[in-house]
Amino acid sequence: MDNNADAVCGNIYFEMDNGNESREQLLEKIKSNYAGKGEFQVIFWMSTDFATHWKTKENIKKLDHNRLRLLFDVVKEAVPYKPNRLLGASYEQFLEDGKIYNYKKLIEINIIS
Numbered sequence: 001m002d003n004n005a006d007a008v009c010g011n012i013y014f015e016m017d018n019g020n021e022s023r024e025q026l027l028e029k030i031k032s033n034y035a036g037k038g039e040f041q042v043i044f045w046m047s048t049d050f051a052t053h054w055k056t057k058e059n060i061k062k063l064d065h066n067r068l069r070l071l072f073d074v075v076k077e078a079v080p081y082k083p084n085r086l087l088g089a090s091y092e093q094f095l096e097d098g099k100i101y102n103y104k105k106l107i108e109i110n111i112i113s
Contacts, residue, residue, distance in 0.1 A: 004033065005033070005042070011039060011040040011041065012041050012042075013040060013041070014043050014045075015043070015044045016045050016047070017045065017046045017067060018047055018049065019046075019047055019048040019049045019063070019067055020049070023073070023074060026074045027078055030078040030079065031078050034079065034085065034086060040085075041084065041085060041086070042085065042087070043087045043089075044068075044071055044086065044087070044089075045088070045090075046067035046071055046090050046091065047064055047091040047092075048060055048063035048064055048067060057092070061090065061092045061093060064090035064091050064092050064093065065090050065093070068088050068090045068101070071086075071088045072101075072102075072103040075088075083103055083104045086103075088101055088102075
C-alpha cells in the first residue's frame with residue numbers, strides 16, 4: 001500500500017499530527033490512505049503547535065486531547081466498521097502513560113518491557 005505516512009514498520013503506519021490539518025483534511029487523508037482493504041493499523045500521535053510560547057503544559061495537554069477527539073470523530077465517519085484500524089494518542093499523554101486508544105475503547109501497550 002502506498003501512502004504518505006510519516007513512518008512505516010511492517011503493517012503499522014505512524015502519523016505524527018502537528019495540529020495544522022483541518023477536520024476536512026484529516027477526513028480526506030484517512031479516506032484516501034486508510035479506509036481501503038488491507039491488514040494494517042495506523043497509529044496517530046495528535047499534537048498541537050508547540051511553537052507558541054504562551055502555552056502551558058496543561059494547556060498543551062488539553063489542546064492535544066481536543067485533536068485526539070477530532071481524530072476519532074473523523075475515524076467514526078471514515079471507517080466505522082474497523083474500530084481498531086486507526087488508533088491514536090495525544091502526544092503529551094502518551095509520553096506520560098504509553099496508552100493508545102481506538103474510538104471505542106482503551107488499548108494499552110507496553111512500549112518497553
